[in-house]
Amino acid sequence: MATLNTIIVDDEEFARSSLYFLLQENCPQVNICGIAKSVSEARTLLQQYEIDLIFLDIAMPGENGFSLIPQVQEANATVVFTTAYDQYALKAIKANAIDYLLKPIDIDELIEAVEKAAKHHLLKTNALIKNSSLKNLETDLKEQKGINRLTLPIGQGYRVVEVDDIIHIEADSNYSIFHLKNREKATVSKVLKDYEEILPEDRFVRVHKSSIVNLKYVKEYSNKNGLLLLLVNDERIAVSRRRASDFFDKLKLYAVSQNEKP
Known part of the structure; x- marks a missing residue:
C-alpha cells in the first residue's frame, strides 16, 4: 500500500x-x-x-x-x-x-x-x-454564473467536457453515458442522479429514469404514442408520464429565456 x-x-x-x-x-x-x-x-x-x-x-x-x-x-x-x-x-x-x-x-x-x-x-x-x-x-x-464544465472520470484518467456540449445523458445500470455535440460518447462510472444534482436545472431535465436531456438540443416532440422527444442528433428519447409536466414547464421557461436574449 x-x-x-x-x-x-x-x-x-x-x-x-x-x-x-x-x-x-x-x-x-x-x-x-x-x-x-x-x-x-x-x-x-x-x-x-x-x-x-x-x-x-x-x-x-x-x-x-x-x-x-x-x-x-x-x-x-x-x-x-x-x-x-x-x-x-x-x-x-x-x-x-x-x-x-x-x-x-x-x-x-x-x-x-x-x-x-x-x-x-x-x-x-x-x-x-x-x-x-x-x-x-x-x-x-x-x-458565480453556474457550472460550465464537468470533469469526467474516464477509464484510467479524466476528461473535461463543456456542459453546453452535452446533448443528453443515458443511464446504463451504475454507469452514465454522455452523448456529446460532436457525436462522441463518454461512459462514466457514476449514476444519473449524481449529474441531475450538478447540472443547471434550467437547461437539463430528467425526463425518464434513464435519461437527462439538454433543452437546447430538443428538436421536436410528439404525443402520438406517448411523449417522445427528437434530439438534434436524431436520437429519440421517451418522457415518462410522471415527468411530462415538469418537462413542459421547464421547456416553456427555457423558450422564454431564449427569446429574451438580445
Whole structure:
C-alpha cells in the first residue's frame, strides 16, 4: 500500500484535530506531515515536504482555500475539499474536484475519499487534466454564473467536457453515458442522479429514469404514442408520464429565456 504524504489545512481547531484523529484511526496509508490553520502556513508545508494529498478547507479568513491552487498544481498534489460551503460551491466541487467531504466528516466517506486519492496518486501522468479541473473549479466559483464544465472520470484518467456540449445523458445500470455535440460518447462510472444534482436545472431535465436531456438540443416532440422527444442528433428519447409536466414547464421557461436574449 502506497503511503500518501498528507497535510490538513483548516482554520478551525476542532476541525483540524478531529480530521487528524479520524485519519490516524482509519486510514493507515496516510502519513500526516503537517497541519496548517491558514493558506500561508500550508504554503510553507508544501515547500518543506513532498506532499501527495491535501485536505483543504474553503472558507477561511484572509485567503480562502482556492488561493492555494497554484501551489497545489506546482506540487502535483491531490486535493480533497473539506467544506461547510453553500450549495452553489458544493455543486461546483462535485463537478470538478477529485473529492469533497462535508463537515462534520463521515468516517465511511473519509475512507472512500482516501482510497480515491490513492488511486489518483498512481495516475500522475494525468496531472495536466487534474490541474485543468482545479482551474475550472476556481473559475466557476469566482464567476458565480453556474457550472460550465464537468470533469469526467474516464477509464484510467479524466476528461473535461463543456456542459453546453452535452446533448443528453443515458443511464446504463451504475454507469452514465454522455452523448456529446460532436457525436462522441463518454461512459462514466457514476449514476444519473449524481449529474441531475450538478447540472443547471434550467437547461437539463430528467425526463425518464434513464435519461437527462439538454433543452437546447430538443428538436421536436410528439404525443402520438406517448411523449417522445427528437434530439438534434436524431436520437429519440421517451418522457415518462410522471415527468411530462415538469418537462413542459421547464421547456416553456427555457423558450422564454431564449427569446429574451438580445
